[in-house]
Amino acid sequence: MDSLKKYHLSEDARIVTPTLPGEKSKELLKLQGEIESSVVSYPRNMPIAIKRAKGSIIEDVDGNYFIDFFGGCGVLNVGHGNEYVLKYVKEQQSDLIHALDFPTENKLSLIKKIIGHLPEEIQKDYKVCFGGPTGSDAVEAAIKLAKIKTGRDGIIAFMGGYHGMTSGALAVTSDIFFRNHITSLMPNVHFVPYNYPYRDKSITGDNENNISGIEYFKNVLTNGHSGITKPAAILIEPIQGEGGNIVPEDGYLEELVRIAHENDVLVIFDEIQSGFFRTGSFLEFMNTKAVPDIITFSKGFGGIGFPISGLIYKKEIEAWGPAAHIGTFRGNQVSIAAARGAFDFIDEYNIGEYAKYIGAYLMDKLKELQLDSPFIGDVRGRGMMIGVELVKDRDTKEPFPEFVKKFRAECFQRGLLFEVGGHHNNVLRFVPPLITTKKIIDNAIAIMKASIAVCQEDYLESTFS
Numbered sequence: 280m281d282s283l284k285k286y287h288l289s290e291d292a293r294i295v296t297p298t299l300p301g302e303k304s305k306e307l308l309k310l311q312g313e314i315e316s317s318v319v320s321y322p323r324n325m326p327i328a329i330k331r332a333k334g335s336i337i338e339d340v341d342g343n344y345f346i347d348f349f350g351g352c353g354v355l356n357v358g359h360g361n362e363y364v365l366k367y368v369k370e371q372q373s374d375l376i377h378a379l380d381f382p383t384e385n386k387l388s389l390i391k392k393i394i395g396h397l398p399e400e401i402q403k404d405y406k407v408c409f410g411g412p413t414g415s416d417a418v419e420a421a422i423k424l425a426k427i428k429t430g431r432d433g434i435i436a437f438m439g440g441y442h443g444m445t446s447g448a449l450a451v452t453s454d455i456f457f458r459n460h461i462t463s464l465m466p467n468v469h470f471v472p473y474n475y476p477y478r479d480k481s482i483t484g485d486n487e488n489n490i491s492g493i494e495y496f497k498n499v500l501t502n503g504h505s506g507i508t509k510p511a512a513i514l515i516e517p518i519q520g521e522g523g524n525i526v527p528e529d530g531y532l533e534e535l536v537r538i539a540h541e542n543d544v545l546v547i548f549d550e551i552q553s554g555f556f557r558t559g560s561f562l563e564f565m566n567t568k569a570v571p572d573i574i575t576f577s578k579g580f581g582g583i584g585f586p587i588s589g590l591i592y593k594k595e596i597e598a599w600g601p602a603a604h605i606g607t608f609r610g611n612q613v614s615i616a617a618a619r620g621a622f623d624f625i626d627e628y629n630i631g632e633y634a635k636y637i638g639a640y641l642m643d644k645l646k647e648l649q650l651d652s653p654f655i656g657d658v659r660g661r662g663m664m665i666g667v668e669l670v671k672d673r674d675t676k677e678p679f680p681e682f683v684k685k686f687r688a689e690c691f692q693r694g695l696l697f698e699v700g701g702h703h704n705n706v707l708r709f710v711p712p713l714i715t716t717k718k719i720i721d722n723a724i725a726i727m728k729a730s731i732a733v734c735q736e737d738y739l740e741s742t743f744s
Contacts, residue, residue: 280633283714286358287334290718292694292726293344299692301341304328324687325349325696332359335715337696346711346723348697353520353552353664353710356579357621357630361714364582367620368613375612380409380605389615392622393591396561401570405591409610412586414551414577415443418514420590420604421573422447422465425512425545428598433510434465435499435544437473439522439702442514442549451514454521469507471496473519474527475702477657477668478676493534500542512545512573517563520552523701524666524708526659532569545596547573551588555579556625556713558662559635566661572596582621587614625713634713637720638662641709644724652731654682663715666700667707678703682734689730695723 284290300308307328311319322328327339335358337345347359357364371385378386390407397405408424410416426432436442436451443449449457450465458464472479472492479491499505517532519525539546548571553563557579560566564574573596577588589610625631642658645667649655656670669686671677683705687697698708711719 280628280716282628283334283633283716284718286361286363286714287716287719288332288336288338288359289344290336290716291344291722292346293342294692294694295343296341299343300326300328301339301343303340307340324699325691334358334361335712335719343694345694345696346719346726348695348709348711348723350710350712351584352578352698353557354578354581354584356555356557356713357582357624358712358714359583361583361621361624363624364617364620367616367623368585371613371616377608378610378612379607380609383612383615385612385619386610386615389619389622392619396622397591398565404593404595406594406597407589407591408604409587409589410604411606412588412608412611412614413443414549414575414588415445415448416606416609417551417575417577417588417590418442418448418451418549419445421547421549421575421592422451422512422514423604424573424590424592424596424599425547427603428596429511429543429545431509431511433467433469433508435469435471435496435507435510435513437515437519438470439473439475439519439525440470440514440516440549441519441521442516442551467508467510469499469510471499473515473522473525474531475525476528477525477659490528490531490534493531493538496535497538500538500544509542510544512547513539514547514549516549516553517567517569518553518558518661518664520664520708520710521700523668523706524660524664524710526661529567532564532567536569536571545573546571547575549575551575551577552710553664555621556631556634556662557664557710559631559638560662561631563661580618580621581614582617582624585611585614585617587611587618628714630713634662637713637715637717638665640717641665641711641715641720644720648724648727648731651728652735654679654731654735660709663709663711663713665709667709668701669705669707678705680704682738683707685737686730686734689733690726693726693730695726695730 330340410420447465474492574591645658657668669679671679700708
């Protein structure tokens with residue numbers, strides 16, 4: 280779509296310094312290490328200091344341009360600094376910024392847009408609740424609502440799931456790395472396997488008539504000796520993000536919802552990463568026939584990085600009263616205006632359909648790359664939420680995180696940024712802005728081709744030397 284070109288700083292990477300990071304970035308990274316907390320993580324693998332960004336391009340303080348397939352961890356759905364959205368932001372900033380939960384035309388307009396983008400047949404069934412500024416806040420609110428409604432306190436979460444870093448959200452996040460030194464998280468959380476098409480069938484021998492993970496989940500809820508009392512809710516990402524951009528098998532989510540509802544258990548879909556047109560549809564559940572009771576949202580809803588989060592939930596589970604869930608910064612008026620602008624931008628440019636088109640284009644290019652590399656085991660995704668899993672051997676599917684680490688470093692040196700994740704830290708996670716152009720993708724693929732060639736050559740030399 281040629282009309283999207285103007286929303287980008289460039290359509291290619293540009294490395295002008297002899298080495299990366301450049302000298303100015305080195306100075307700021309050093310200062311950061313001295314005066315900012317050691318929990319800082321992203322600059323450790325993407326060592327740059329950022330000056331500005333527009334669209335899918337980031338410029339560092341040394342004048343280098345990077346293609347951004349990281350997208351602020353899936354936040355920048357309509358790109359960095361989108362001027363269309365900034366108009367809404369600037370207008371709102373001059374009128375009102377902070378309003379707690381008082382009604383404003385700005386906020387009520389956004390709620391109507393949110394509900395109006397749901398499937399028409401269920402729009403009347405849902406309402407919206409704004410929470411604190413982060414996705415973790417939304418997850419905490421969803422868990423609270425489910426517990427209040429059911430009078431039960433258990434939660435079933437899924438292996439590989441990521442839901443945030445606050446106490447309750449961390450309790451339902453499976454990665455032990457984040458939990459090793461903390462033993463006092465929210466109790467009564469149980470983890471069950473997430474459907475993982477690339478790996479499950481080779482491990483379990485499941486046939487096409489038995490969706491992997493379903494029988495296990497059903498047994499947990501129905502077996503009187505499962506050791507797990509009836510929970511308040513299950514909490515699941517309809518596409519697992521940090522877990523490796525895993526798209527479950529067709530029918531999996533529908534069966535989960537059916538079994539949960541048959542057992543009087545509420546269903547929470549965490550759409551913080553998969554929502555706001557990331558997969559082409561407004562929310563990922565709309566690509567299925569599964570209908571959750573509660574949906575968490577954040578990240579991309581802020582359009583260009585403004586913090587916002589909340590819940591979309593069925594009116595029939597309304598169970599809390601005034602002040603039962605509060606937050607000083609819930610529904611910040613500027614973030615709400617940014618979300619309205621992002622909605623209007625997406626509708627005007629038909630970005631939902633474009634995300635499907637450009638995502639399919641990127642997937643095709645990655646599958647071509649797969650033909651040239653024995654280490655690319657799987658290319659998967661929906662829309663612009665794509666995972667590439669690297670393995671030492673396609674037959675054994677042994678994870679290859681060492682190769683991923685070197686490949687990422689090579690791509691960085693050539694001007695491509697992305698995140699790594701997965702159950703085994705061996706998945707390239709691509710969540711670029713939805714407005715990324717074909718030319719930008721072509722240039723990113725060229726960087727990947729050059730990088731993978733170097734990594735493969737180095738691996739073969741080290742193996743046979």
